[in-house]
Amino acid sequence: MNKGSYSIFEGYHAKKTVEKIAAMSFTFCAFIAVLAVFSITVYMLISGTPAIFEVGMKDILFGTVWMPNAAEPKFGILYVILTSIVGTMLAILIGVPIGLLTAVFLAETAPKPLAKLVRPAVELLAGIPSVIYGLLGILILNPVIYKLEIAVYRNSPKHQFTGGSNLISAVLVLAIMILPTVINISETALRSVPAQYKQAALALGATHIQTIFKVLLPSAKSGIMTAIILGVGRAIGEAMAISLVAGNSANQPLPFHSVRFLTTAVVSEMSYAADTHKRVLFTIGMVLFAFIMLINLLLSKVMKGEKRDANIKKHL
Amino acid sequence: MPTSRSIYNKRRRPMDVAAHILIYLSAFVSILLLAGIVGYVAYRGSTAVSLQFLTTVPSMIRGTFGIAGNIVNTLYMIVLTLLIAVPFGVGAAIYLNEYARPGRFVRLIEFTTETLAGLPSITFGLFGYVFFGITFKLGYSILTGALTLSLMVLPLITRNTQEALKTVPAGYRNGALGIGATKWYMIRTILLPSAIPGIITGIILAIGRIVGESAALLFTAGSGFLLPKLGQYGEGLLQKVMQPGGTLTIQLFLSMENAQYEEAFGIALVLLVIIFCINRLTKYLSKKFDVSKY
Numbered sequence: 133m134n135k136g137s138y139s140i141f142e143g144y145h146a147k148k149t150v151e152k153i154a155a156m157s158f159t160f161c162a163f164i165a166v167l168a169v170f171s172i173t174v175y176m177l178i179s180g181t182p183a184i185f186e187v188g189m190k191d192i193l194f195g196t197v198w199m200p201n202a203a204e205p206k207f208g209i210l211y212v213i214l215t216s217i218v219g220t221m222l223a224i225l226i227g228v229p230i231g232l233l234t235a236v237f238l239a240e241t242a243p244k245p246l247a248k249l250v251r252p253a254v255e256l257l258a259g260i261p262s263v264i265y266g267l268l269g270i271l272i273l274n275p276v277i278y279k280l281e282i283a284v285y286r287n288s289p290k291h292q293f294t295g296g297s298n299l300i301s302a303v304l305v306l307a308i309m310i311l312p313t314v315i316n317i318s319e320t321a322l323r324s325v326p327a328q329y330k331q332a333a334l335a336l337g338a339t340h341i342q343t344i345f346k347v348l349l350p351s352a353k354s355g356i357m358t359a360i361i362l363g364v365g366r367a368i369g370e371a372m373a374i375s376l377v378a379g380n381s382a383n384q385p386l387p388f389h390s391v392r393f394l395t396t397a398v399v400s401e402m403s404y405a406a407d408t409h410k411r412v413l414f415t416i417g418m419v420l421f422a423f424i425m426l427i428n429l430l431l432s433k434v435m436k437g438e439k440r441d442a443n444i445k446k447h448l
Numbered sequence: 449m450p451t452s453r454s455i456y457n458k459r460r461r462p463m464d465v466a467a468h469i470l471i472y473l474s475a476f477v478s479i480l481l482l483a484g485i486v487g488y489v490a491y492r493g494s495t496a497v498s499l500q501f502l503t504t505v506p507s508m509i510r511g512t513f514g515i516a517g518n519i520v521n522t523l524y525m526i527v528l529t530l531l532i533a534v535p536f537g538v539g540a541a542i543y544l545n546e547y548a549r550p551g552r553f554v555r556l557i558e559f560t561t562e563t564l565a566g567l568p569s570i571t572f573g574l575f576g577y578v579f580f581g582i583t584f585k586l587g588y589s590i591l592t593g594a595l596t597l598s599l600m601v602l603p604l605i606t607r608n609t610q611e612a613l614k615t616v617p618a619g620y621r622n623g624a625l626g627i628g629a630t631k632w633y634m635i636r637t638i639l640l641p642s643a644i645p646g647i648i649t650g651i652i653l654a655i656g657r658i659v660g661e662s663a664a665l666l667f668t669a670g671s672g673f674l675l676p677k678l679g680q681y682g683e684g685l686l687q688k689v690m691q692p693g694g695t696l697t698i699q700l701f702l703s704m705e706n707a708q709y710e711e712a713f714g715i716a717l718v719l720l721v722i723i724f725c726i727n728r729l730t731k732y733l734s735k736k737f738d739v740s741k742y
Contacts (some may be wrong), residue, residue: 143662145728147630150630150632151630151632154631154635155547155631155632156541158540158542158543158546158547159543159547160539160544161535161536161537161538161539161540161543162539162540162543162544162548163557163605164536164602165540165557165560165561165564165602166538166556166560168560168564168599169603170560171573171575171579172567172572172575175575175578175579176574176575177569179574179578199534229474230474230477230478231474231478232474232480233470233471233473233474233658234471234474234477236471237471237472237475238475241468241471241472242475250475250479252727252731253479253482253483254478254482255727256723256727257482257485259656259659259660259723259727260485260660260719260725261659261660261662261697261700261719261723262660262662263697263700263701263704263716264485264489264700264716264717264719264720266701266704267489267700267704267709267712267713267716268485268488268489270704271709272488281563291700295469295609302680306561308481308718311478311481311482312482313614316476316526319723323511339461339464341461341463341464341467341468342464344467344592345467354491358605363567365566365568365570368566368568369567369568369569369570371568371569371663371716372662372666372697372701374567375702376450376705385636388724395568395570395663398570399570399666400499400662402666402667413572414519414578417570417571417574420568420571421571422569423566424478424566424568424571425563428562428563428566431562431566432562442682447542
């Protein structure tokens with residue numbers, strides 16, 4: 133045997149050690165994700181709970197007055213939580229139908245050259261940084277909403293004018309932000325419906341529209357649910373884009389009120405908060421984390437359904 | 449047979465017409481919005497971008513503004529994050545694809561990877577601030593930011609590497625093992641080189657994510673904008689890693705807060721160009737390395 137050749141019998145012990153080290157390193161790498169999620173959960177809990185004990189759970193979670201810098205500071209985040217929920221739901225109500233119908237357009241009713249042009253554009257737009265949406269929101273959307281606000285509340289002296297930074301602006305920005313996500317995933321889901329479904333429906337005499345709404349969309353249901361849930365996750369976690377268009381007071385989530393979301397509350401006050409105030413901000417972060425985990429659990433249940441459907445479809 | 453039932457007698461259903469209109473309207477709204485965003489940013493940003501804008505740092509004395517420092521910070525962030533995330537991500541993918549047996553442990557890993565992928569960036573920002581900034585005493589620095597971002601892009605790299613490893617034919621693996629190679633040797637010499645295109649795709653997608661990230665960096669990397677000093681042997685370049693550094697997106701946010709919209713649009717245009725190039729690169733590479741074409 134030459135020196136340079138690789139014998140499969142020589143160096144057995146050295147090779148075995150190297151193999152063992154390699155296997156252990158890879159296992160460790162895979163475990164990092166588990167470690168990370170575990171650490172994040174632990175740290176969220178560690179940073180978030182002291183404030184609950186300091187201020188009292190009922191006062192924080194169910195209080196409605198947010199005045200951290202008053203002589204007797206109040207830390208009620210109920211309105212903030214409600215704003216996040218209501219704002220996300222409204223953004224979904226606006227963004228999902230438009231996104232879904234656009235996905236239908238791209239997958240079914242668009243002329244091929246147009247679809248070829250638009251699809252990469254939508255994929256590109258899914259990667260735009262969120263701050264750019266915020267920039268456009270504050271420069272284009274806010275003035276428009278302000279004009280609307282003036283028109284609606286012209287004769288009411290009690291209304292506090294928000295200058296365009298209110299729930300409506302934030303909801304619209306969120307709806308636009310989730311459009312690319314919803315369109316991309318829904319379109320993929322629609323295209324993965326087996327061709328036999330569509331052909332069978334058309335052969336039986338259904339019109340194209342009937343086929344789309346009664347056959348294709350229901351078949352793509354789990355993919356569309358995934359798109360919606362991912363959209364919800366994106367909307368509820370968005371901080372930078374809406375921090376300048378949502379206003380800055382913790383009010384009830386009504387359309388023309390200057391409001392605060394869970395995320396914007398953290399972003400706007402973290403830089404100058406101190407002591408208890410800061411700890412309450414971490415509690416807000418913890419509440420947000422809890423919401424996201426719930427949504428993720430929901431997503432994994434839906435994905436399981438999708439795997440089951442995909443397995444069924446494979447047998448057709 | 450009543451003629452209204454015949455499929456040759458197509459009657460116009462009002463619902464169908466309405467649905468058609470809605471579909472076209474929605475698509476029109478979407479396309480208009482998305483095109484308008486790009487167009488408006490390009491329009492307003494083109495006046496701000498100049499050679500001075502791209503190559504200098506803000507100077508109070510001269511009253512000028514420039515994003516060279518931010519560009520350098522973004523580059524630092526990309527390189528550092530990838531240096532941390534790629535080894536762990538590829539290692540995790542190799543474990544999941546080659547070593548793991550189906551069971552509770554693997555399901556736990558996959559669940560946590562999916563969870564990491566779904567957490568909003570502000571949660572990572574808070575975690576990075578407390579964990580890396582305070583507990584590890586790294587404070588506001590590019591390193592803190594890079595560690596936080598590497599957690600965010602880890603699932604991306606793991607997933608893409610897994611996909612790439614799956615496309616390597618079983619024959620390659622079995623052949624190598626059959627002629628006596630050990631597993632690590634086989635991974636090193638056969639699997640990884642074949643999977644490199646997919647890994648590179650994952651890396652480029654990660655770069656796209658890193659460039660666009662802002663909330664996670666606000667409390668971890670801070671907002672410095674000076675260029676690194678070179679020092680005697682270039683050690684200033686290394687010291688920069690421990691100093692606060694604002695990336696392009698952070699600077700955009702700050703300019704926005706200070707109502708310096710001209711500059712903000714300039715940064716936005718630069719960001720759009722970068723994202724566009726990354727997107728094109730990904731498409732080109734994935735077409736070039738498309739194994740299924742053979």
